[in-house]
Amino acid sequence: MPERLPPLGGDSEYLEGITHEGLRGVLQQVLERDGAEREFMSAVHEIIFRVPWLDDRGQLQVNRGFRVQFSSAIGPYKGGLRFRDGVNLSIIKFLGFEQCFKNALTTLPMGGGKASRSRRAGGSDFEPKGRSDAEIMKFCQSFMSELYHHIGHYTDVPAGDIGVGAKEIGYLFGQYKRLTRCHTGTLTGKGLEWGGSLMRPEATGFGAVYFAGELLADVGDSLKGKRCIVSGSGNVAQHCAMKLLEEGAVVLAMSDSRGYVYQEEGLTRDQIMEIKGRRSGRLEEYTSPTAQYVGDKGRRVWQLAIPVDMAFPCATQHELDRDDAVALAEHGCKYVFEGANMPCTPAATKVFQDRGIMYGPGKAVNAGGVAVSGLEMSQDRIGLQWSREEPDPALHEWLPVVQVDAKLRGIMRSIYQTAKAAAKEYDVSLAAGANIAGFLKVAEAQLAQGAV
Ligand code: NDP
Known part of the structure; x- marks a missing residue:
């Protein structure tokens, strides 16, 4: 059974809903004293x-x-x-x-x-x-x-x-x-x-697709031809949708806080670019002869009654609840990857678990953004800009040549492998594995520095 940690500061409706399967056991192994998890958290x-x-x-x-x-x-x-x-x-x-x-x-x-x-x-x-x-x-x-x-x-x-x-x-x-x-x-x-x-603007959305590609390859599947729903139409959603197209997937719909645009045979690159162009405006102002705009009215994009293989919630916290998860399962969805921070409610993730939907948690799936921010910090410190794909001949031989896209792919692969290894070691879900692997790093560093 998932364990419930005490809410942080006791003032958060979001935090009270967080379950960290197995995390308390790991905390106790590390700390060996009562109540210390509160200090950590x-x-x-x-x-x-x-x-x-x-x-x-x-x-x-x-x-x-x-x-x-x-x-x-x-x-x-x-x-x-x-x-x-x-x-x-x-x-x-x-x-x-x-x-x-x-x-x-x-x-x-x-x-x-x-x-x-x-x-x-x-x-x-x-x-x-x-x-x-x-x-x-x-x-x-x-x-x-x-x-x-x-x-x-x-x-x-x-x-x-x-x-x-x-x-x-x-x-x-x-x-x-x-x-x-x-x-x-x-x-x-x-x-x-x-x-x-x-690649900082692209990093979170691209990284989410790279993570998905890693998991799918691991289970003998691929992104090619997968019918996907992407929520949101901001930075993360746009780049996630573009990368999905590049990988041969089909993007059925994108949304904002008032409704969604969908096209049965999938949105084209040009349509996604036009939606991107509307970023400061409303999706309802987007017009297309083929794509349909649907005002939300309580039925979110997840409830779209068409066959779907994958969902990428890329908008905001708690945007996908239990009913949405049931609708996705009924329409054939097999994978959910969180591009946003905690978009799926605990009740939704329970449905994924019960219905055999593979679920990639936000802290692992959307880490590409902060990873490239880390690369930006490194570049700022050495006063150089790394290339996107090709080695930069202007760099000195002795300086590391970093291709940001390759680096991002490598980081997303490593995050998937790390979460998976922890999930295996502690016999928990991939989401709990990501929690445990991340937590242990922080906890061990804090303990080593006498910070607790
Ligand atoms: P943006 O502001 O660029 O875009 C947010 C999008 O989500 C907008 O299209 C917005 O629509 C839509 N939206 C907001 N609320 C809802 C809702 N209830 N239902 C449907 N759509 C909604 O933000 P980002 O793309 O940068 O961030 C999106 C998510 O990704 C957040 O959870 C963020 O924390 C997370 N994230 C972002 C990273 C980054 O690098 N930017 C890194 C890691 C995580 P509207 O215009 O109508 O408000």
């Missing part, structure tokens, strides 16, 4: 601040900013910033908690060590949608005016998440530089011309 810093800014009408707006740092045992704090209406401390804590295991799974060679990530998350209840560029810039500058006290190249390195893309990272980085007078790699997801890495 508690955030070290919870930073909450006001973000005042002037809107285009000259009126004062005040939002709330958050920053949660859990552990820096294996490297600087690292994770996304989310700007979205409704963001609160509870959401930021669940994101930071998940990030902990994800970062530990990336296994990046940094300096002389191994993985060099740690867990943290941040964000604000500011909603960029519907705001002008000038308003977004003013908000970002005010947000960074407080945040910069708590971050740094070797301390804490934020990245994007929902509502934080290249534009927001640019405004945040500009303000960080203005305040510190340092051009360092303190944020990832930067523009290519000013310290960013090739």
